[in-house]
Amino acid sequence: MKLINIGCGQTLHPDWINLDLVPSSSAVRSFDIRRGLPFADRTCDVCYSSHVLEHLQPAQASFLIAEAFRVLKPGGILRVIVPDLEQIARLYLATLEQSLSGDSQAIAQYDWMLLELLDQMTRTHGGGEMGQYLDRLNAPNADLTLDFVRSRMGAEIDNYYQAKQLTRWQKIKSKRPAWYLQKIRIKIAELFVLLIAGKQAQKGFQEGLFRNSGELHRWMYDRFSLQQLLSQTGFIEIQVCQATESRIPNFNDFGLDILQGQIRKPDSLFMEAVKP
Numbered sequence: 577m578k579l580i581n582i583g584c585g586q587t588l589h590p591d592w593i594n595l596d597l598v599p600s601s602s603a604v605r606s607f608d609i610r611r612g613l614p615f616a617d618r619t620c621d622v623c624y625s626s627h628v629l630e631h632l633q634p635a636q637a638s639f640l641i642a643e644a645f646r647v648l649k650p651g652g653i654l655r656v657i658v659p660d661l662e663q664i665a666r667l668y669l670a671t672l673e674q675s676l677s678g679d680s681q682a683i684a685q686y687d688w689m690l691l692e693l694l695d696q697m698t699r700t701h702g703g704g705e706m707g708q709y710l711d712r713l714n715a716p717n718a719d720l721t722l723d724f725v726r727s728r729m730g731a732e733i734d735n736y737y738q739a740k741q742l743t744r745w746q747k748i749k750s751k752r753p754a755w756y757l758q759k760i761r762i763k764i765a766e767l768f769v770l771l772i773a774g775k776q777a778q779k780g781f782q783e784g785l786f787r788n789s790g791e792l793h794r795w796m797y798d799r800f801s802l803q804q805l806l807s808q809t810g811f812i813e814i815q816v817c818q819a820t821e822s823r824i825p826n827f828n829d830f831g832l833d834i835l836q837g838q839i840r841k842p843d844s845l846f847m848e849a850v851k852p
């Protein structure tokens with residue numbers, strides 16, 4: 577089986593071909609999916625993408641789904657996972673109502689829902705306000721929202737805190753030489769922008785680079801709009817499913833959506849479709 581993990585981040589399995597703009601290890605092939613998918617027509621059995629589509633502009637996302645359609649064999653499966661805009665919007669409204677009625681615990685939950693809605697679209701630095709909220713939550717004497725945030729983030733919250741504990745040396749070792757080379761090039765370019773166009777231009781340059789780094793959300797989906805996108809591309813048998821359900825053989829053994837028995841990203845919309 578030829579299995580493609582599109583925008584894998586740190587979530588990989590050796591049986592899959594793992595693609596990412598920013599490879600997290602040598603097992604990941606560096607590739608910008610805005611260019612399409614680097615495979616011939618009708619050669620793949622499964623395309624899987626988790627929390628990636630929302631990082632693309634709508635036209636780029638349509639192109640990516642069309643590319644998945646092109647590379648899949650007839651009968652091939654597309655599995656797409658995105659943050660669930662409907663669920664986020666409903667929880668935002670519910671926690672807003674509770675906060676307005678004076679429920680103090682709901683206020684912290686409301687703050688988190690606002691972050692889910694806005695932070696990844698607007699942030700200008702890695703981790704954004706959401707990272708700061710998670711750091712406050714982990715501090716001694718933190719307020720009571722950890723259970724709520726855990727119910728939203730699932731196993732991802734542990735990954736976040738584990739990554740925070742990496743030593744400086746572990747972080748240095750995890751990057752490839754090409755990453756450091758690019759950092760040096762960018763620093764030189766920043767210096768030129770500062771010298772030629774001034775401080776504001778340098779800030780704009782830095783922010784622009786960050787906004788193109790793959791961390792930002794550029795759109796969001798619900799079960800209606802994602803279904804529309806897949807059906808307009810030609811996919812059939814489109815189904816919303818549970819994190820634990822899949823038509824991909826032995827899917828839960830790969831540790832992609834389920835990690836040590838826990839749902840990795842419970843705040844998600846899980847959808848599968850088939851190429852006719």
Ligand SMILES: C[S@@+](CC[C@H](N)C(=O)[O-])C[C@H]1O[C@@H](n2cnc3c(N)ncnc32)[C@H](O)[C@@H]1O
Nearest residue numbers: 583584585587596597598608609610626627790
């Ligand atoms: C939120 S992470 C999700 C990672 C992983 N799929 C998961 O479920 O944990 C989004 C990933 O998409 C990648 N990405 C964003 N834009 C991309 C692009 N144009 N080409 C390839 N990967 C991209 C990012 O580098 C990042 O690893």
